Amino acid sequence: MSSGGTGRSGATSTRSRGSGAADRSRGRSAAGARGSRPPHREEALRPVPGAVAVLVGAAGGLAAVAAFPPYDLWFLLPLAIGALSATALTRTATATVLASFAWGLGFFVPLTHWAATYAGAMPWLALGVFQALFAVLFAVPARAVLVRRGLGPGSALVVAALWVAVETLRSHAPWGGLPWGASAFALADSPLLNLGPWIGTAGLALLCALLGLGVLRGVLALTGRSRRGLGGIAGLLPIAVSITVVAACLLVPYPPNPAPAQQSTLRVAGIQGNMDPIDPVALTMPEGVFENHLAMSHEVLRSEGTDLDLVVWPEDSTSWDPRDDPYREQAIVDLSGQADAPVMIGTQTPTEDGRRYNYSLVYAPDGQVVYQYAKRHPVPFGEYIPARSFFRAITDKVDMVSSDMIAGEEVGVTDVVGPPIGVLICFEIAYDNLVRDVVDDGAQMIVVQSNNALFGESHEAVQQVAEAKVLAVVSGRSVVHVSTVGESAIYGPEGRELARTGHWEQGAVVADVPLRTGITPAVAAGWWTPLIISALGLAGVAAALTRKDRAIAPPGRR
Incomplete structure (x- = not known):
């Protein structure tokens, strides 16, 4: 009897556990059906192998x-x-x-x-x-x-x-x-x-x-x-x-992006003088860069006369600072006088401690340098080497940049032609914060001076010109992008191409460049x-x- 009682008790206990498990299962199903508990989602997506x-x-x-x-x-x-x-x-x-x-x-x-x-x-x-x-x-x-x-x-x-x-x-x-x-x-x-x-x-x-x-x-x-x-x-x-x-x-x-009340355009000539390919070993600018840009400028003057408000040469277009070379400086001053317009050139200037600045200089017809902008954003590993001693321990390639470029501190905006003009150098056009800076400081158009010769036949030049177009639209400002070897282009504030040259050819971009004073929502929002x-x-x-x-x-x- 005792044994039989024990067996019945065990059977009863087993049935109770099974019944409870079934009840809990039914309870979960009912709860899920009522939406009282969020279902697991293991089967929502099949993983990608x-x-x-x-x-x-x-x-x-x-x-x-x-x-x-x-x-x-x-x-x-x-x-x-x-x-x-x-x-x-x-x-x-x-x-x-x-x-x-x-x-x-x-x-x-x-x-x-x-x-x-x-x-x-x-x-x-x-x-x-x-x-x-x-x-x-x-x-x-x-x-x-x-x-x-x-x-x-x-x-x-x-x-x-x-x-x-x-x-x-x-x-x-x-x-x-x-x-x-x-x-x-x-x-x-x-x-x-x-x-x-x-x-x-x-x-x-x-x-x-x-x-x-x-x-x-x-x-x-x-x-x-x-x-x-x-x-x-x-x-x-x-x-x-x-x-x-x-x-x-x-x-x-x-x-809405209104033009200024007094003057809605500037007649600008961007000079692409071109040069021979750069020696991949020496990495020095070839001879003739200055002469090529001077010759192309005079060719533009013969067709445009004095109907220009600004002549722009690209980055590194004078090889070295013309203020240290009387012949080159006089040639630029004469050009400015013949054009009856300021000439903006690009040059690099060494400092006493062995470093250098990347400058944009503006010469007026009276021979004075009336504006100077130092590049604010030198390219790391291209124009200066951060933590040089550390990276030299990894590769001696860092010594290809023998002189570090010093960053300028002032936002590039000049009013030498009347309406304020923003100035950026080369890769700076890719930084939307630098573009916003010149617009916030009153620029009604933007000039970009670039030297793409170091990049040979690569796609860098055409990609940089695309950046200029995009940021012209975003900023609501015309962009005059001028390169030593191309591509050079002028874009209106809505992205319309006003002039363009090819790559590795001598030429110029000349256009009546629209001026604007309005601030786009993108610029207003900033960071x-x-x-x-x-x-x-x-x-x-x-x-x-x-x-x-x-x-x-x-x-x-x-």
Whole structure:
């Protein structure tokens, strides 16, 4: 009896446990049906296999290169950012790091090939690899968002804001950063540029990323990798929305930007004197640079007479400071007198301590130097070597820059021709904060003096001219971009090309350059636009890290 009682008791106990488990299971199902508990999202997205992610990353990086001049396939940039975001949809962080690094190498190594022209292969590759790390810096926190939240509108906004945060950081740090390859600079011939004066370069980067993420969401749905929300043919919706947004940009008006009351244009001649190719070993300016620019200037005078307000020579157009060479200085003064207009030249001036300034000087017809601007943002490793002793221990290539350039302190704005003119030198046109500075100081147009001869036949020159066009539109100011060997161009404040020369040819750009006094919303917002967008991205990452449910299961989960 005792034994039988024990058996019945055990059977009863087993039935009770089974019944309780079933009741709990039914309770969870009922609670889920009522929506009282958020369901886990392990099956929301199927992860991208690591090997596939690496291939997608490399292909995306190459697509990003094709978005920039001289290829100008700007519509590939959103797709490339979408591909980079896809590298975050892996089951492991290691796969994301490898795949995003492949994207960075595929983009930055070919994009910065111009650096190899004067620095050699190793410094060029080092630059490309360092820049590629920023792609990883984007993809890792993007993964924290996407594996937890999936790819809905909210997470897309956060990831796009992260893209802006990383691009802003890359453009300004370390040592002042390098904005080469910033999203906005691929849009010189895109309808999206119509939004430039409204939302600035940071806003354009945000829009490019959002478009790319929209296309990615559609692709995931169409390929069955998105298991909840949109699926199948409905995946065409986010793609259609992205295309519609691009088309709608054709209708965006330019913001009000009035001309000054007294004078609405300046007649400007930009002189591209050209030169022989630079010796890749000696890296010295060839003979004849000064004479070429002087001869081309007189040719322009023969056709224009004294109907000029300003003559602009490019950076390094006098080889050395004409104030230390009576012959060259007198030739410039005579030219200014014949043109009855100031002549702006570019030169470098050594200092007593062995360093140098990169100057823009303006000569008046009376022979006086009436304005002087020193380049505020020398290029690290190109015009000066930061932490020289440290980097010399790594490579003796640092000694190719034998004399460090000193940064100027004053914003470049001069009123020598009446209306204030902003002055920037070479790569400074790529820094939107420097462009804003001259506009904030009253510039009604901007002159950029450049020397692209060091970059040979590379794509650097045509990419820099595209930067000039984009920032003309964003800033609402005409830009006169003048180079020793090209490309030189003049763009109106709405981006209309007024004059242009080719690469490695002698010529000039001459136009009636529109003046403007209005401040675009992008310039008025200043640093606030990238800072607010970046803060949104970082806050979104922090919020995602607090979530326990996941859109992609962790390793070991299916």
